[in-house]
Amino acid sequence: MFIPQIVLLVLVVAFLVSALRVLNEYERGVIFRLGRCIGAKGPGLIILIPLIDKMVKVSLRILTLDVPNQDVITKDNVSVKVNAVVYFRVVDPVKSILEIEDYMFGTSQLAQTTLRSVCGGVELDELLAQRDKVNTQIQSILDEHTDPWGIKVATVEVKYIDLPQEMQRAMAKQAEAERERRAKVIGAEGEYQAAGRLAEAASIIGEHPEALQLRYLQTMREMAAESKSATVIPVPLDIMNTLLSNPGGKTKKDT
Template structure:
């Protein structure tokens, strides 16, 4: 019993040592260990052992981080004031660089994203930002990836979330869209009249070449008139009468000459 009391402090010290020395890291975590101020290689995942008081550990997550870039007031190349918001997806590829090369890689990446978003959108016109958003996203991603590579960070994707336009610009764009729709409507209407005129000219040529077609058209018109108004009385006139009048008129004209 006395022996147990003698070794009890030692047992307690061993338990405390193991409790403070043994650490467990998840699969997506890495530990950057500093020993007496000097960095060791990143450790993990799983079970790692640290020397109490001597070793200091900083955990770094390797999962993709979605960083929301606050709305930035931008003046585009064509002098239009807009407010642009974006989201950036990045991950830590080298935990040691992420800790040593920059004080706070989250804050640094956020500030760099804001300035890059303003500079890229400010160098483009409003129509380019609205219609070529993929090119704007790729350009921002390329710049961010180039600047964050020394920090051990990889920017995987950039997406411009929304573009807030002033009310005056929204009304102007609505008027422009309405005018464009009116223009297309007039063009389509004129194209339809042109095609109809061509078809009528072709039909007139066929009737002139085949006079019997005029008689068929005359009968068809009478049939349509009976469908529209059944209370009306229709008196058909043979078209041969008009054919007989035409030669007589031409002969009288020849006598006068």
């Protein structure tokens, strides 16, 4: 008497187990009913018809894709190795399943070819100094090509640029020469400014001769402070001027 009820209960439980699905907040389920896509469902509890519906889960979280080292020849014929990282996410679960077989593999291959193409179209100095510009260009190209797949490329970052040893030595020499050039320019600029100041000082002393006497006394003080064992006897500048104007020690009376 109770056997049909037990069988019915077992069938109901089996149906619920096979029909009920729970999707997380970051997941969507693309439903195929007898081979035809009827759309995406989720998150939360969804019901599938056993043996008729088939579900493919798709994550909407940002995915990280590591692009391996790529051999690149830059625009100025320098061979380098470049790798990058790509951050992308699925914005249309239906397109990501229907338009491409494996969107992860497809995005990886597209990122490798785009990285080689963009880095090969710029010079080495631009690749090193303007990395943000290169990142933006790669991200724009990837986003344009993956849009039909329901993929949004958020960020592309070039991680590492491996230069040959010969190029590293050449760049080190160039940097050293640049530093020497700057040092010479700064030194010459300092000499130029010092010469201008000296000219101004000479002009002031020429107008005020007593300033030379004060400078003379300051110099004597500095000499005495540097050498304590020496004896410095200051000689008035008037006497020195008299001796310099009359080398033989003659006066007007003697002549």
